[in-house]
Amino acid sequence: MFYCQRSSYETEYESTVVSCTPASRKKEQSGKKVELKGYEVVFEDTVFFPEGGGQNTDLGLVGDNNQVLEVTRRGDLAVHFLTEQVQPGDKLVQKIDWDRRFDNMQQHSGQHLVSAILEKDYNINTLSWWMAESTPSKVGVSYIEVDKPISVDVMTSVEDKCNLNIRKSVPVSVTLFQRGDPQLEEAHTRGLPDDFTGPIRLVKIGDLDNNLCCGTHVSNLAHLQAIKLLYTENKKGKTLLYFLVGSRVLKYLANTLQRERSLTETLRNGPDSHIDLVEKMQKTLKISTKTNSNLLKEIALSEAKEKKNLETKPSYIYFYRREGDNDYISTLTKELSDYLLIVIVGEGNSGQLVVTGQGEVVVDIGKKLAELLDGKGGGKGSRFNAKINSFKNISQVEKVIQSCIAPSS
Numbered sequence: 001m002f003y004c005q006r007s008s009y010e011t012e013y014e015s016t017v018v019s020c021t022p023a024s025r026k027k028e029q030s031g032k033k034v035e036l037k038g039y040e041v042v043f044e045d046t047v048f049f050p051e052g053g054g055q056n057t058d059l060g061l062v063g064d065n066n067q068v069l070e071v072t073r074r075g076d077l078a079v080h081f082l083t084e085q086v087q088p089g090d091k092l093v094q095k096i097d098w099d100r101r102f103d104n105m106q107q108h109s110g111q112h113l114v115s116a117i118l119e120k121d122y123n124i125n126t127l128s129w130w131m132a133e134s135t136p137s138k139v140g141v142s143y144i145e146v147d148k149p150i151s152v153d154v155m156t157s158v159e160d161k162c163n164l165n166i167r168k169s170v171p172v173s174v175t176l177f178q179r180g181d182p183q184l185e186e187a188h189t190r191g192l193p194d195d196f197t198g199p200i201r202l203v204k205i206g207d208l209d210n211n212l213c214c215g216t217h218v219s220n221l222a223h224l225q226a227i228k229l230l231y232t233e234n235k236k237g238k239t240l241l242y243f244l245v246g247s248r249v250l251k252y253l254a255n256t257l258q259r260e261r262s263l264t265e266t267l268r269n270g271p272d273s274h275i276d277l278v279e280k281m282q283k284t285l286k287i288s289t290k291t292n293s294n295l296l297k298e299i300a301l302s303e304a305k306e307k308k309n310l311e312t313k314p315s316y317i318y319f320y321r322r323e324g325d326n327d328y329i330s331t332l333t334k335e336l337s338d339y340l341l342i343v344i345v346g347e348g349n350s351g352q353l354v355v356t357g358q359g360e361v362v363v364d365i366g367k368k369l370a371e372l373l374d375g376k377g378g379g380k381g382s383r384f385n386a387k388i389n390s391f392k393n394i395s396q397v398e399k400v401i402q403s404c405i406a407p408s409s
């Protein structure tokens with residue numbers, strides 16, 4: 001039992017270093033996993049909660065600037081991963097990142113409350129749960145894994161009941177029992193590891209719920225502020241219920257409002273019209289795309305006709321059209337199947353190359369042009385296809401084609 005579990009609301013604690021060993025951890029830093037060198041430190045006791053029971057690790061400082069990057073449980077010990085070395089015997093002040101801890105407490109106690117209502121009133125049992133980490137730009141949405149599907153109606157009434165109990169300010173208490181205590185029903189201690197020796201913590205929410213748990217919890221449901229159930233997801237026959245508690249509800253709402261404001265600016269109309277407007281835009285876009293495609297087909301037909309009407313059959317035909325699409329390409333290849341034809345469409349870093357015709361020259365031109373335009377693809381016989389990644393050398397295409405047709409010997 002750690003100090004953090006005895007006093008969930010304490011943010012600082014002075015304790016003596018028992019051991020300090022060099023170690024390293026793989027940690028994510030600006031999107032990349034990097035190996036960080038540091039020290040594994042054990043104290044006589046700790047205000048830092050070591051991750052476990054679904055609750056994420058505490059972070060913070062030891063002294064003024066020795067950072068605590070992770071705290072894990074190893075047997076009965078809490079192992080702190082610190083950036084700086086400390087000496088056994090040092091008496092140091094531990095300071096937790098309280099905003100993070102309180103947020104973790106809200107999510108964890110909130111999970112107990114949602115699970116309790118689901119089980120008591122709907123016979124839906126919790127199998128596991130997962131606490132999401134928030135990032136500066138994204139609010140972490142945690143989930144509870146349950147054994148039955150949850151309808152939208154049930155979700156709404158569970159949320160109502162949770163918030164009603166928050167308004168009632170139901171107290172949350174932690175009681176300690178020794179193993180085998182007759183006050184503990186056998187059911188509560190089932191599932192404990194055999195080598196478990198410490199006292200058993202029973203977290204009680206009024207007369208709603210009794211649960212064995214190692215986590216740090218709020219002392220009153222009022223501290224949860226609010227619970228929002230977002231949606232469910234079916235995963236391999238099990239249901240995941242996504243939820244937010246307390247400050248995460250407000251942050252999520254703030255992000256949603258920010259997006260709404262941006263949409264209002266872009267669409268130049270109020271939030272009530274957003275869906276209508278986007279639906280209209282999608283319809284218009286569909287019609288425009290269709291019209292565009294038809295026009296491109298017309299262009300291809302007319303271009304093909306012009307080539308077919310030439311008095312002397314050209315040794316090759318080359319078309320490059322930025323806005324060309326698949327229909328444009330297939331119309332040309334169909335209409336000009338008797339010619340050596342090279343079609344390129346696209347711009348920037350995305351496009352297509354098609355070569356059709358007779359003889360080895362098809363693949364020869366295809367390969368050389370793919371190389372010229374940083375393309376990937378291949379072909380055999382009468383057709384060569386490639387995806388183009390760069391149009392930097394597009395002006396040299398004809399030169400390459402000509403060199404393949406009449407190799408300078």
Ligand SMILES: [Zn+2]
Pocket residue numbers: 053108112212213214215
């Ligand atoms: Zn718990």
